[in-house]
Amino acid sequence: MSSGHGTIERRRSRRSADVRPVPGPSAKGPGPGRRRGKRLSRLLSSSLVQGALILVALVWITPLAGLLISSLRSEGDNASDGWWTALGDPSQLSLDNYGALLKDSGIAEAFGNTVLISVPTTALVVAIAALAGYAFAWLEFPGRDAIFLVVVGLLVVPVQIGLLPVAKLFGAVGLFGTVAGVVLFHVAYGLPFAIFLLRNYFAEIPREMLEAARMDGGSEWRIFSRLVLPLGRPAIASLAIFQFLWVWNDMLVALLFADSGSQPLTVALQSQMRQFGSNIGVLAPGAFLSLVVPLIVFFAFQRHFVQGVMAGSVK
Known part of the structure; x- marks a missing residue:
């Protein structure tokens, strides 16, 4: 009886060892929707940072560009209209002011x-x-x-x-x-x-x-x-x-x-x-x-x- 009982126990242990747990929903990786959400948030954050940096650069560069263009225009041109008009008429620009x-x-x-x-x-x-x-x-x-x-x-x-x-x-x-x-x-x-x-x-x-x-x-x-x-x-x-x-x-x-x-x-x-x-x-x-x-x-x-x-x- 003891040998038969031991044989049954060994067979049960083999069956339990052969059974592997099936991964449930929690073991799976993030779903496609979650991955897309992370990519979108990463893209938005980088885009916001880049947009803010571009805006700061434009705010800083615009007066500098205006000063440079004004320094290349004559006093008459600067008195008659704004510096941005020289962007459409490059003939206003010269180095005469720097020579003077x-x-x-x-x-x-x-x-x-x-x-x-x-x-x-x-x-x-x-x-x-x-x-x-x-x-x-x-x-x-x-x-x-x-x-x-x-x-x-x-x-x-x-x-x-x-x-x-x-x-x-x-x-x-x-x-x-x-x-x-x-x-x-x-x-x-x-x-x-x-x-x-x-x-x-x-x-x-x-x-x-x-x-x-x-x-x-x-x-x-x-x-x-x-x-x-x-x-x-x-x-x-x-x-x-x-x-x-x-x-x-x-x-x-x-x-x-x-x-x-x-x-x-x-x-x-x-x-x-x-x-x-x-x-x-x-x-x-x-x-x-x-x-x-x-x-x-x-x-x-x-x-x-x-x-x-x-x-x-x-x-």
Whole structure:
């Protein structure tokens, strides 16, 4: 009896092993309707994003295109009708305004002053901030944290507070109304943000990498120049773009600290605004020239700028 009972049990176990479960409705993948819904939502989301970006680009490009076309038309054409009429009559466009602008000694001198102010300011801010940022991040010295807190506190000090005191100081030392005075003011007020930015970026460099360089006999200057600076190139490029654009487009500081011989292009164009109707042939090409230079700088360093902005967002 026992052997017969065991045989029956073995047959039942074989039958149960041969039976496979039939997948129910929940085991099936998403139906055709659900897949179409996902594709539609994905398409709509991408289309909405692309449409929004195109709209923003059109809003930004339209005034720029109007300024460019106005700079290529004569004063009579600009006074008679809108700039869009030149799209149907390209014969209105010429480079005469730019030729006259380059012959204008005041505008040409102002453009040169803008370069003399923007380039040294950007170079000094980047160089000093890089050295200070490395010191605050990786060097031990007395009062390091307290000094860095002072630097961070200077970030909230508005530029307008220091205009009159610095103007009196520059007048006493003979820097008022000079290019050097404008450069020094921009350097002083650009350093707190620059030091704060580069210090935080340099602090993310792995400590083991710096310790290995020190164990190999590298000096602090060699570590800074050969290791830290190449790794910090994206942040340095972003800082250089920000600083250059800020100084190039500045008018408040230059309006107060520069005289007629050291005024930048923004101040020179602002002085022409009093007679806008008769000076449109100078204002339009001058404004476009003032606009196109920062655009060239931005697109030239666009790759480094994006890397610097996105730095630290992905671990």
